[in-house]
Amino acid sequence: MTAWEMTITIGAVVLGTMATRFISFVVFAKSEKPPAIVTYLGDMLPAAVMGLLVVYSLKDVSLSVAPNGIPEAIALVILAAVHYWRRNLLLSIAVGTIVYMFLVQEIF
C-alpha cells in the first residue's frame, strides 16, 4: 500500500468510527425517544459483535496445519479460567497473552 492509500484507508476508518459516535446525536437531535427497534438492536449487537471479533481475531488459525490451533486453545482456556476466578479484564488479558507468547516461542 502506498502512503496515500494508507492515508485514505485510515481516513475511511476515522469516518466510519466517528459516524457511529455522532449518528445518534444527529438523527435524534430533536426527538426524545428513539424507535424501539433501534434500542433493541443497540441492546443485542454489542454482545454479538464481540463474539464476531473473537472469531475475527482468530480467523487465520488453521486446525489442519501444525500446530493445529493448540497454543491458541491452551491460552484461551487459561485466560477463561483466570477470568472466571478473578474477573479482572487486564489480568486475564496479560496472563493469556504471556502464556501464548511463551507457548509459540518455547514449545511449539
Add this chain to the structure above:
Amino acid sequence: MKNDESRNDESRNVNNISTEAATSPDGSKKSHDKSAGREAFRYAFPLTVPICAGFLFLGISYGLFAVGQGLPWYLPIIMSATIFAGSMEFVTVALLTAPFDPLGAFILAFMVNGRHIFYGLTMLTRYTSQGWKKYPLIFGMCDESFALNATVNLPDNVDRGWFYLHVTWLNFVYWVLGVAMGSIGSQFITLNLKGIEFVLAALFAVIFLDILLKGKNLLPGCIGLGVSLLMRIVLGPDVFMLPAMALMVVIFSLLYKFKGKKETDLADEGGTAS
C-alpha cells in the same frame, strides 16, 4: 464487572474521598465559576486511574504490535489520536497490510464500532446540553469514558460538563501516550515479541467472556459467536465479516419482530392504559 457496578452504586465512598481532596488543599472555592473545571478535575482524575493502567498496557501492546507488523512508528500514534477506538485500531493494522479498499474499511469501522450508536442514544440528553463541550465528548466516546460518564453519581457541587470532559480527555491522553510509548519504545526493545498479536484475541475473548458471565446478553452473544463461526467455516477467513454482520442484523430484526415486539406492545398498552 460486578465489583465495578457495586463500586458505582457505593459512590458515597468515592464522594467522600473526592470531596476531601477537593476542599482541603487551597481556598480556590471562592471564585466558584472559574474553579468549576478544577473542582471537577479533582473528582474525575481518581476515577480514571484504573483506566490509565489499562490503557497504558493495551496502548503499549498496540504500539508494539503495529510496529511489529511493519508500520512506521508514527502511524500507530496518528491512528490512536484520530480513530481512538482500540479494537478498530488493531483491525486497521490488518487493513493496512491488505489490498486497498476504503469503502470496505469504512463499512467495517461502522459495523465494528456499532456499539457507539447505543452509547450515543444513552448519552443523548446528557451530552447535547453541554454546549461546545459536546463535540469533544462525542469524539472521545470510547467504551471506558462512556462507562464512567454513564454510571457516575455526581454531587451537586461538581459541574457535570467539566467532569465528563475531564474523564474523556484524560482517557484520550492515556491511550495516545501508551501507544506512543509502545511504538517508539519498540525501536529500543530487543525482546522476542513473537505472539504479542494474541493480545487482540485475548482482549476480545475476555470482553466476550465477561458479557457471557454476566448472563444478561447470553443469547445475542451466542448468536454472534455462532453466526461468525458458521460464516468463517463456510466462506473462509477473508470475506466472512460483512455477511456475518448482515446475517446478525437480519436475525435480531426477526427476533425483535416475533419476540421483542410483543413485549414492547404490552409495555405500550400498559403505558397508554395508565
